[in-house]
Amino acid sequence: MATETIQKTSWADDVDNELEHSKVEDFVDENGIRTIIEYKTNEDGKKIKVTRKIKRTLRKSLVNHSVAERKTWAKFGGEKGNAPGPDRSTTTVGEEVFLKLSVGNKSAEPEKTEEQVMKANLAKAGKVTCRLCKGDHFTAKCPYKDSLAGLDELAAPADDTLAPLDGPMPGIGATAGGKYVPPSMRAGAGRGAGESMYRSGNRDDLPTLRVTNVSEDTTDNDLRDLFGTFGRVARVYIGRDRETGIGKGYAFVSFEDRAVAQKAMDKVHGMGYDNLILNCQWSQPREQR
DNA sequence: TATGAGCGG
Helix, strand or coil: CCCCCCCCCCCCHHHHHHHHCCCEEECCCCCCEEEEEEECCCCCCCEEEEEEEEEEECCCHHCCHHHHCCCCCCCCHCCCCCCCCCCCCCCCCCCCCCCCCCCCCCCCCCCCCHHHHHHHHHHHHHCCCCCCCCCCCHHHHHCHHHHHHHHHHHHCCCCCCCCCCCCCCCCCCCCCECCCCCCCCCCCCCCCCCCCCCCCCCCCHCCCEEEEECCHHHHHCHHHHHHHHHCCCEEEEEEEEECCCCCCEEEEEEEEEEEHHHHHHHHHHHCECCCCCCCEEEEEHHCCC
């Protein structure tokens, strides 16, 4: 069976062929009327002439003077000798189009979040206000943080979607104003069974080892692998130079369980690792220094 | 070289 050997390599070939068969005249007369005359060959191989006349007015304010002047410059190089200005048969002169781009089909002007408003207000006032007690310190530094933080949670407006019912849901435990409160956050919640192993979430509460004599190219994952053999590793931090990112030779490894940390320290202290001998000690919480 | 980063300053 004979096979057609003519191959199209690109859709652009079609365009090129079309261009070969078409000639364009394009000029603007003294009355400002632009005439475009195209000579084409149609599918039947017949030559046709297409004439278009366009009258258009330009607002002066849209003309960029340096660009306008550039259109009068004499051409050089391959274009030498041709009339100044863009050749309309090869160059499309577009109108100015202003695009307003946005992401996700949303408005390009994002509405301000509560946080941003607060930031703006702070910048205006130039002053720090505690969200809990309204004192002139950071919320994180509030002396009443422990006692007020929980209350703040409970008093927060019911903006969550987890409590569609008006009243407290039966069997869902202590609530205030219909808002769901996780067991660990309920009043009187102790450190009993089911309590989060992450304690209060403060990293300084975690049993942490300071590991020194760590080689420069040791990564977080390396240490996770190493210490993970003794139990669950909560966090790894490698001391690095702020600019270069090169390790400064020490690291912090936090565990969830103190006994695991103790065992890891016993095993890893003095251990050879990457041509160095690791040193393991209990870390001092940052606040104490 | 040797006890973390950064928060709303």
